[in-house]
Amino acid sequence: MANNKDKLFGIIDLDARFELTQFKWIRALCKSRWFYMGLLFFNLFMFTIILTSFFAGGFSAGNYNFGIMVVWILWWVLLMLLLVPVFSRAWCTMCPFPLFSDYFQRGKLYQVVQGKLGGLNLKLPKSLQNMWIMNILFLFTTFFSSFMTVRPFASFIVIGSIIVLAFIVGLIFQKRTFCLYMCPVSGFQGLYAQFAISEVRCKDPEICKNHKPKTCFVGDENGYGCPWLLTPFDFKKNTYCGMCLECFKSCPYDNMAFNLRPPGVDLLVKTKREYRRLDEAWKAFIMLGIAIMFFVTFQGPWGALKDMAKATTWSGYFTFIGFHSAVSLVIFPAIFLIFSLMSKALSGNKEVPLERVFTDFAYTLIPTGLGVWIAFSIGIILPNGSYILHILSDPFAWGWDLFGTAHIAWTPVLTLYTGHLQGIAVAVFFLFAAAYGSRISRQVYSNEKEAKLGWLPILVYLVLLNVAFLLLFLG
Amino acid sequence: MKYYIVTFCSVIAIFFGIVAFVTGGDAVAHEHGAAAAGVPDPAEDLLVGSLSASPFVEYETSSGGIGKLFEIRAKKFAYTPNIIRVNKGDEVTIKLRAMDVSHGFYLDGYEVKTSAHPGVEVGSLQFIADKTGKFNFRCSVTCGDFHPYMVGNLIVEPNSRLSNYVLLVVAIGIVSAIGTMKRKEEKKENGQ
Numbered sequence: 001m002a003n004n005k006d007k008l009f010g011i012i013d014l015d016a017r018f019e020l021t022q023f024k025w026i027r028a029l030c031k032s033r034w035f036y037m038g039l040l041f042f043n044l045f046m047f048t049i050i051l052t053s054f055f056a057g058g059f060s061a062g063n064y065n066f067g068i069m070v071v072w073i074l075w076w077v078l079l080m081l082l083l084v085p086v087f088s089r090a091w092c093t094m095c096p097f098p099l100f101s102d103y104f105q106r107g108k109l110y111q112v113v114q115g116k117l118g119g120l121n122l123k124l125p126k127s128l129q130n131m132w133i134m135n136i137l138f139l140f141t142t143f144f145s146s147f148m149t150v151r152p153f154a155s156f157i158v159i160g161s162i163i164v165l166a167f168i169v170g171l172i173f174q175k176r177t178f179c180l181y182m183c184p185v186s187g188f189q190g191l192y193a194q195f196a197i198s199e200v201r202c203k204d205p206e207i208c209k210n211h212k213p214k215t216c217f218v219g220d221e222n223g224y225g226c227p228w229l230l231t232p233f234d235f236k237k238n239t240y241c242g243m244c245l246e247c248f249k250s251c252p253y254d255n256m257a258f259n260l261r262p263p264g265v266d267l268l269v270k271t272k273r274e275y276r277r278l279d280e281a282w283k284a285f286i287m288l289g290i291a292i293m294f295f296v297t298f299q300g301p302w303g304a305l306k307d308m309a310k311a312t313t314w315s316g317y318f319t320f321i322g323f324h325s326a327v328s329l330v331i332f333p334a335i336f337l338i339f340s341l342m343s344k345a346l347s348g349n350k351e352v353p354l355e356r357v358f359t360d361f362a363y364t365l366i367p368t369g370l371g372v373w374i375a376f377s378i379g380i381i382l383p384n385g386s387y388i389l390h391i392l393s394d395p396f397a398w399g400w401d402l403f404g405t406a407h408i409a410w411t412p413v414l415t416l417y418t419g420h421l422q423g424i425a426v427a428v429f430f431l432f433a434a435a436y437g438s439r440i441s442r443q444v445y446s447n448e449k450e451a452k453l454g455w456l457p458i459l460v461y462l463v464l465l466n467v468a469f470l471l472l473f474l475g
Numbered sequence: 476m477k478y479y480i481v482t483f484c485s486v487i488a489i490f491f492g493i494v495a496f497v498t499g500g501d502a503v504a505h506e507h508g509a510a511a512a513g514v515p516d517p518a519e520d521l522l523v524g525s526l527s528a529s530p531f532v533e534y535e536t537s538s539g540g541i542g543k544l545f546e547i548r549a550k551k552f553a554y555t556p557n558i559i560r561v562n563k564g565d566e567v568t569i570k571l572r573a574m575d576v577s578h579g580f581y582l583d584g585y586e587v588k589t590s591a592h593p594g595v596e597v598g599s600l601q602f603i604a605d606k607t608g609k610f611n612f613r614c615s616v617t618c619g620d621f622h623p624y625m626v627g628n629l630i631v632e633p634n635s636r637l638s639n640y641v642l643l644v645v646a647i648g649i650v651s652a653i654g655t656m657k658r659k660e661e662k663k664e665n666g667q
Contacts, residue, residue: 063623150620299611301627303553310621383583383613384623410615415583419608423640430644434651452656463648467641474609474637 008262008435018260019203021248030248030258033110039094046070047096047159049395054156056396062150063387063410066395071159072149073380074388079189080377085263085370088196089189092242097163098179101170102227112221112249121174124181131279134187135286139328141184142290143321146297146309176227179242186242191283192370193238194266194363195432200232200241203257208233216247216256223249232256237266237274267363267436270443278355281362282333287369288465289328291376295472299379336362339461347445347454360444361458364437368462371429372469375422379473382421383412422473430466434459530556534568542566542601549578549591549614552621558628561604565631571598579615582629584608588615604629608636 006014021027029035053066062068083091103109105117147154162184169178179186202208208216216232219225223246226232230240232247248256270276296302297309297320308316340358386408393406400406414421441455442448536542543565548555549572561567571580573591580598581588584606589598614625 062620063617150623298624299626301554301557303557306552306621306624383611412581412583415611416606418583419636423636427640427643427647431647434647438651438655455655456652459648459652463645466644470637470640470644474640475634
């Protein structure tokens with residue numbers, strides 16, 4: 001952990017927290033089951049419209065389909081620009097996909113049921129309790145990005161499959177096993193939520209220490225035991241907290257808090273139970289690989305690449321997904337491995353395992369990755385955002401004009417500043433990557449000299465990586 | 476073992492099935508494009524000869540300067556040439572020719588646009604390249620499923636945006652390296 005006097009850029013105290021739940025109305029919202037259910041049902045309503053629009057909302061082009069625009073433009077951009085960096089995994093709070101399996105397991109929608117939950121309630125094998133399934137599933141899902149982002153029915157298949165899978169997994173495995181270990185959207189949210197400026201944590205560990213039984217884990221008459229299988233009384237990272245807020249309800253001492261905090265402090269967390277892991281490191285590589293492939297394919301000028309991605313020929317398509325997978329799973333990690341080797345060699349430390357150097361430093365890619373995805377999202381929303389006004393007024397392409405915006409022409413906005421905003425996003429998040437990287441180096445190596453020398457190759461890698469992304473966005 | 480083989484084959488079969496299903500619409504889209512491409516274009520010989528050696532032709536502007544004229548061919552879902560480079564201050568003329576279905580040309584940052592219809596109309600627009608950097612031009616007429624991804628690049632040299640941000644990132648890297656070393660030296664001093 002960072003020591004108490006450690007300040008980011010010399011000014012931001014890494015231990016500083018501002019408890020939002022000190023305001024009664026915010027705590028009341030967190031404890032209210034109506035608030036939670038309200039969010040869920042709002043999104044259930046939205047997804048009903050989205051799924052319907054995939055069938056009845058215009059088939060000619062994705063840019064005039066409600067579901068396509070809301071999911072792949074509005075939701076994605078909100079996720080990357082606002083929800084994850086600011087509110088951590090707040091999307092998971094309001095995601096309606098596990099609603100059906102929750103209902104099946106609990107037998108109630110609103111009331112709290114104590115005792116054994118319905119379904120088989122099996123535990124996922126220990127070897128699968130990590131991000132690997134999500135890594136593969138998310139990468140697999142992106143194979144269809146050239147179809148599902150433009151063809152409503154392809155989106156229906158993908159999103160419908162996820163909903164059905166969430167339900168089936170809920171019948172077989174305990175609680176939110178699907179969300180925790182399988183949801184394609186969950187992994188990258190968890191990864192980047194480590195950088196978020198908010199967190200759910202216990203307020204006073206001493207109260208939790210003396211409280212038995214741990215109702216936040218086992219549940220009580222007011223709330224379920226953590227559906228995400230965490231121990232809210234002592235977890236230190238956002239990665240696997242789905243922010244369902246059950247722990248606010250089940251804690252009799254009001255000892256849970258929703259805090260604002262400096263961005264990225266989770267990157268320095270390294271405890272016996274919450275350590276840096278290879279599966280999470282690979283998620284960081286996969287996200288960077290996908291960012292590059294998505295950018296060159298969908299925002300780049302290369303028609304041949306678009307033909308490959310949209311399966312104009314089978315050979316082209318399989319070349320595309322093969323290269324796409326290779327970039328994410330092999331090429332990125334391989335390059336990073338070379339720099340990790342250089343780091344270890346330059347540090348002079350022969351005891352530290354290479355895997356640890358590789359894994360720990362891979363967490364510097366989290367701020368960089370988030371910055372890159374924010375830059376990517378800016379390139380989507382500024383030119384295409386105005387389509388949303390159209391589809392909101394006419395969600396099913398039936399000629400409606402609900403809000404008087406159905407006939408607004410496609411109007412790109414602020415495109416003069418796209419490059420600047422992308423450049424700023426990359427540079428600012430690199431600043432954080434560099435700041436946290438030097439601290440991670442101290443955790444990897446045993447003394448200051450080793451940490452200093454071992455950090456330099458990784459810093460060079462990060463500079464090269466960020467310059468490469470600038471070349472993509474601005475060059 | 477048999478179970479794994481059957482499962483593996485099933486997954487592969489489902490994968491191919493889904494891909495074949497969702498890509499099935501392509502035939503219709505291409506058919507439409509192919510039919511349109513056969514329509515005679517009254518401006519067929521526009522610039523064709525002069526473009527063979529260079530992506531643009533120079534011409535004298537009304538003020539006596541030199542302008543650059545690009546003929547851009549638009550075909551689902553790409554432009555040819557897909558990247559055009561000019562210098563700051565150049566007068567740029569774009570002639571847009573649609574090769575299959577109707578296409579548009581909207582230039583980010585400059586907010587100018589035109590459209591072209593195969594065999595009917597060649598789009599045209601003119602502007603002074605007074606802002607430097609990379610700007611996307613993109614199709615402004617819905618032309619098919621990949622329409623939102625139909626993009627080209629205009630690069631107005633010198634691309635100071637790129638060089639400025641690259642310098643910024645390199646500077647952050649250098650400052651970070653120096654800062655790390657300095658901080659540790661300070662710690663040593665404190666410790667002494």
